Amino acid sequence: xxxxxxxxxxxxxxxxxxxxxxxxxxxxxxxxxxxxxxxxxxxxxxxxxxxxxxxxxxxxxxxxxxxxxxxxxxxxxxxxxxxxxxxxxxxxxxxxxxxxxxxxxxxxxxxxxxxxxxxxxxxxxxxxxxxxxxxxxxxxxxxxxxxxxxxxxxxxxxxxxxxxxxxxxxxxxxxxxxxxxxxxxxxxxxxxxxxxxxxxxxxxxxxxxxxxxxxxxxxxxxxxxxxxxxxxxxxxxxxxxxxxxxxxxxxxxxxxxxxxxxxxxxxxxxxxxxxxxxx
Numbered sequence: 001x002x003x004x005x006x007x008x009x010x011x012x013x014x015x016x017x018x019x020x021x022x023x024x025x026x027x028x029x030x031x032x033x034x035x036x037x038x039x040x041x042x043x044x045x046x047x048x049x050x051x052x053x054x055x056x057x058x059x060x061x062x063x064x065x066x067x068x069x070x071x072x073x074x075x076x077x078x079x080x081x082x083x084x085x086x087x088x089x090x091x092x093x094x095x096x097x098x099x100x101x102x103x104x105x106x107x108x109x110x111x112x113x114x115x116x117x118x119x120x121x122x123x124x125x126x127x128x129x130x131x132x133x134x135x136x137x138x139x140x141x142x143x144x145x146x147x148x149x150x151x152x153x154x155x156x157x158x159x160x161x162x163x164x165x166x167x168x169x170x171x172x173x174x175x176x177x178x179x180x181x182x183x184x185x186x187x188x189x190x191x192x193x194x195x196x197x198x199x200x201x202x203x204x205x206x207x208x209x210x211x212x213x214x215x216x217x218x219x220x221x222x223x224x225x226x227x228x229x230x231x232x233x234x235x236x237x238x239x240x241x242x243x244x245x246x247x248x249x250x251x252x253x254x255x256x257x258x259x260x261x262x263x264x265x266x267x268x269x270x271x272x273x274x275x276x277x278x279x
Contacts, residue, residue, distance in 0.1 A: 050104070050111040054091075056082045065104070067111075072100030078117060088124040092116040140195050144202050147186055151209055154182065158213045165220045173221075180217050183210050 048067045052074070053060055061081045065074055071093075075086040082089075091098050093107060093115050109115070157179055164171050187210045195203050 050109070050113075052104075052109060052111075052113050052115055054078055054082075054115045054117050056084070056117040067105045067109075069104055070100060071098045071102050071104065074104070074115075075100060082117060084117065084119050085124070085127065087127055088120050090118040090120050092118060136194075137199065140193055140199050140203075143189075143193060144195075144199065144206065147190065147206055148202075150186065151206065151213070154179065154213065158216055161220050162216055165223045171220065171224050173224075176217050176221055176224075180214055183214050183217075186210050187214075 049064055050067045051062050051064050053062055054074075055061075056078075059082075061078065063074065063077050063081075065077060071091050072086070075089045075091060078084065078089065079086045093109060093113070098107065161171060161176060161179070187207065190203055190207050190210065193203055
């Protein structure tokens with residue numbers, strides 16, 4: 001530690017009418033600040049309240065605050081009357097911007113002292129962008145959770161149709177088409193989501209899941225067509241066989257001899273025992 005620097009600061013503080021030497025201490029980095037006695041019960045010592053005048057634009061605001069408060073605390077008190085967020089404020093005291101961690105009494109802010117407030121436009125823009133980013137992250141997170149929950153419910157329907165197709169059970173085209181349409185709407189919704197980092201990875205996984213479900217349903221439809229073609233083929237062959245059998249029966253009936261009964265108009269020859277005499 002630089003003893004000369006320490007002595008110089010102590011002398012300077014005493015000459016300016018500040019606290020005596022035993023009331024000062026050096027913080028890490030060499031900053032000289034007023035020592036705060038932690039042994040004294042805070043409730044037994046009354047902290048003086050001061051009123052500072054803060055100029056913002058063309059307006060003045062008088063703020064009552066503890067003399068041992070920090071500039072950061074003062075900024076929070078100024079947020080309501082000025083409409084400037086405490087993180088966007090610059091407080092200038094004695095022509096110098098003061099850090100939020102600085103204490104009023106250490107920097108000799110007294111009752112009636114004047115402070116100038118300036119809005120930090122760049123800091124405000126960064127804060128607003130961060131707010132928008134956080135809001136977007138929350139929105140995307142919520143949307144991905146909702147889609148994932150919906151896909152979990154649709155998974156049971158996809159598996160049910162897949163099993164029905166594997167067992168050659170009857171499947172309605174409408175059931176498959178409606179499910180594919182729902183999955184396509186989820187795919188379009190996922191495509192419109194802009195995400196980064198982990199959320200981008202989650203989105204990619206959900207897209208892959210939806211695509212797999214749609215491919216499964218396409219296979220179900222293809223298998224259904226094959227099953228129907230097979231059934232139609234068997235039905236057609238059976239019809240051909242039945243028709244052929246009928247034709248054979250008809251031909252057999254045509255070739256089969258038919259017994260004819262004598263016609264009622266047929267006259268049998270008359271047998272006579274009378275002989276004719278020829279000369």
